[in-house]
Amino acid sequence: MTSRGTVFQETMLGRARLSDEDHERAVRLDLVVRADAVMLPHRTTQAHVTGRVRIAGRADDADAVGEMEISPLARRRIRYRISFTLEGRHLVLDGWKSVSPARPLASLTVLPYTLYEDGERVGEGTLRFPVTTGLLPFLGSFRFPRATDGAADRYLAPRWDGKPGRTEVWYTTLTDPATGSGVWLHHEVVAPTDGSAAYAHGWVAVFPKDGPAEHARFGPVPWTEQAEGYTAEGIQARPGRLAGTAGSFTWSLTETPRGEPVHTFPRWSWRHPWLPASQMLPAARCRYDGTVRYGDNELRLDDAVGASARIYGHGNARRWSWLHADLGGGDVLEIVAAVSMRRGLDKLPPLVFLRLLHNGRTWPRRAERTAVGWAGFGRFRADIDVPEWRVSGRVGLRRIRVTVTQPPERTLALDYTDPDGSPAVCRNSETADAVVGLERWWGKWREEATWRLFGTAHAEVGDR
Numbered sequence: 255m256t257s258r259g260t261v262f263q264e265t266m267l268g269r270a271r272l273s274d275e276d277h278e279r280a281v282r283l284d285l286v287v288r289a290d291a292v293m294l295p296h297r298t299t300q301a302h303v304t305g306r307v308r309i310a311g312r313a314d315d316a317d318a319v320g321e322m323e324i325s326p327l328a329r330r331r332i333r334y335r336i337s338f339t340l341e342g343r344h345l346v347l348d349g350w351k352s353v354s355p356a357r358p359l360a361s362l363t364v365l366p367y368t369l370y371e372d373g374e375r376v377g378e379g380t381l382r383f384p385v386t387t388g389l390l391p392f393l394g395s396f397r398f399p400r401a402t403d404g405a406a407d408r409y410l411a412p413r414w415d416g417k418p419g420r421t422e423v424w425y426t427t428l429t430d431p432a433t434g435s436g437v438w439l440h441h442e443v444v445a446p447t448d449g450s451a452a453y454a455h456g457w458v459a460v461f462p463k464d465g466p467a468e469h470a471r472f473g474p475v476p477w478t479e480q481a482e483g484y485t486a487e488g489i490q491a492r493p494g495r496l497a498g499t500a501g502s503f504t505w506s507l508t509e510t511p512r513g514e515p516v517h518t519f520p521r522w523s524w525r526h527p528w529l530p531a532s533q534m535l536p537a538a539r540c541r542y543d544g545t546v547r548y549g550d551n552e553l554r555l556d557d558a559v560g561a562s563a564r565i566y567g568h569g570n571a572r573r574w575s576w577l578h579a580d581l582g583g584g585d586v587l588e589i590v591a592a593v594s595m596r597r598g599l600d601k602l603p604p605l606v607f608l609r610l611l612h613n614g615r616t617w618p619r620r621a622e623r624t625a626v627g628w629a630g631f632g633r634f635r636a637d638i639d640v641p642e643w644r645v646s647g648r649v650g651l652r653r654i655r656v657t658v659t660q661p662p663e664r665t666l667a668l669d670y671t672d673p674d675g676s677p678a679v680c681r682n683s684e685t686a687d688a689v690v691g692l693e694r695w696w697g698k699w700r701e702e703a704t705w706r707l708f709g710t711a712h713a714e715v716g717d718r
Contacts (some may be wrong), residue, residue: 258292259288259289259399260287260289260293260397261287261289261396261398261399262287262392262395262396262397263286263287263391263392263395263613264285264388264395265391265392266285266365266382267280267281267282267283267384268382269379270309270377271377271378271379272312272369272376273375273377281310283305283308283347283381284305284306285305286303286305286583286614287302287322288303288614289324295327297328298323298329299324300321300322300323300324301322301324302320302321302512303318303320304318304319304583304584305318305584307338309340312341313340316582317582317583318583319336319337320334320336320346321335326353331351332350333349333350334348334350343371345376346370346371347367348368348370349365349366349368350365350366359385363383364383365380365382366379395614397614399514407482407493407494407536408536409515409534409564410424410482410491410492410536410562412443412479412482412483412484414445417445418446418448418449419446419568419569420567420568421443421531421566421567421568422442423440423441423564424441424483424491425563426438426439426509426540426542426560428542428560428684429580429709429712430553430555431558432554433463434710435460435463436460436461436683436684436685436709436712437460437505437546437553437555437684438457438682440459441454441456442455443477444474445673446673446675447673451477452476453473453474453476453477454475454477455472455475455486456471456472457470457471457500457668458470458498458546458548460503460548460553463685466663467666468549469668470500472487472498473489491562495508496508496542503547504548505544505545505546507543507545508542508544509541509542509562510541511536511537511539511540512537512538512539512541513539513584513586515535515536516588516611516616517609517621518533518607518621519532519533519534519590520620520621527566529567530569530571530595530599531567531571533576534564535561535564536562536564537561539559540560543556543557543558559710569676571592571594572594572595573604573638573716573717574604574638574714574716574717575604575643575645575716576591576714577658577688577712578711579705579707579710581612584611585610585612587610587656587690588608589606589609589656590606590607591606591607591638593605603635606634606645607624608624608654610692612692617652618649624647624649633647634647638717640660640681640715642659642660643657643660644656644657651695652693652694652695652702653692653699654690654693655690656691658687658711659686659687660683660713660715664685664686665681666681666682666683667679668680668682670716678717679716679717679718680716681715683711683714685710686709687707687711688707689706690703690706691704692704
């Protein structure tokens with residue numbers, strides 16, 4: 255069943271008076287609002303809010319989250335509840351616009367609010383929507399994306415159709431917000447080129463913030479046809495569930511998708527496997543809860559940040575790099591840069607596939623732009639190396655520069671085997687660093703956004 259949702263952006267400016275101060279401070283909210291239904295004024299619409307809360311000199315939280323109740327006619331209010339951090343304290347901004355037919359403009363643009371900490375009032379203030387400078391960007395930000403029920407679950411279904419010479423992968427990467435540790439779960443099916451029986455195998459790895467990565471492999475075992483996800487000798491990667499035991503590792507996680515599917519490669523390449531491989535995310539972002547035990551250690555996950563991804567193709571590239579970066583505020587960057595093993599394509603520089611979800615929009619709009627644009631016009635470039643690799647390029651009026659660092663002490667090298675038996679090696683870090691710079695052309699190049707990730711980027715470099 256396919257329906258439409260609503261996504262828009264809103265900026266609010268104003269002042270706040272905190273209980274521990276006798277003066278007001280400037281406040282700015284930059285919000286992305288997402289609803290699972292088309293927003294209609296005569297209905298009550300519940301929406302999820304992500305974004306950035308800034309209180310001058312006290313708070314700058316780019317990972318603020320909350321809810322919005324949009325009911326301008328039925329209840330004559332638009333209520334905001336947004337959680338954010340202020341100097342390590344967890345605060346909630348709670349307020350609503352009281353919609354009045356007698357004062358439509360003022361009532362729709364003024365937001366009185368109260369700040370709470372553990373239920374206790376710790377501040378108050380008023381925010382205003384900047385009509386002069388904010389109305390056009392606000393109206394232009396509205397999108398009505400398709401919302402497909404169970405989309406993430408649908409993309410977890412196996413793709414392999416019995417043909418030899420194929421590889422299929424389900425992999426999950428996440429960061430524990432409490433400890434800074436990273437987790438990597440890799441589930442793979444290989445159908446050898448010689449027609450012998452397909453087998454399943456994989457591994458689990460934990461990357462402590464301080465200390466070397468630890469891992470364990472599972473399989474290979476015969477692969478049997480399945481309707482959904484991956485199951486092999488007690489190892490599971492199924493809708494909403496990741497569990498298994500390998501060596502000294504035992505894990506049991508629940509996965510909650512947040513966000514729409516992201517096709518890093520062209521969407522058609524997932525339906526029609528004509529390219530050497532295709533990669534996509536069933537959901538742009540996910541949250542994870544549960545435990546990972548290894549040796550004498552136990553990692554308890556509570557609302558950990560990450561994503562699961564899927565690969566289907568003919569084997570590994572000659573050389574490749576990959577990045578998944580949760581940039582906060584609902585923004586996500588996914589990059590795959592690779593040199594193919596196919597004759598002819600193996601002579602090209604790395605082709606770049608890049609998708610940036612920023613302020614509720616996906617850039618570039620078509621995945622082909624970064625790869626074909628590089629080959630045809632020299633717009634995108636990838637310099638693949640370890641411990642540092644880079645991607646840069648331009649599409650339309652925007653350009654991006656990405657630098658990824660995988661420190662050796664935080665990187666794990668593991669070997670792969672292609673369907674034809676040839677080996678490859680990947681060097682993975684779930685605690686990598688990344689700097690992302692986005693610029694926009696306004697008569698000259700101006701900074702639009704900069705993100706710096708320290709120990710929370712998920713990255714990999716592979717070669718032969």
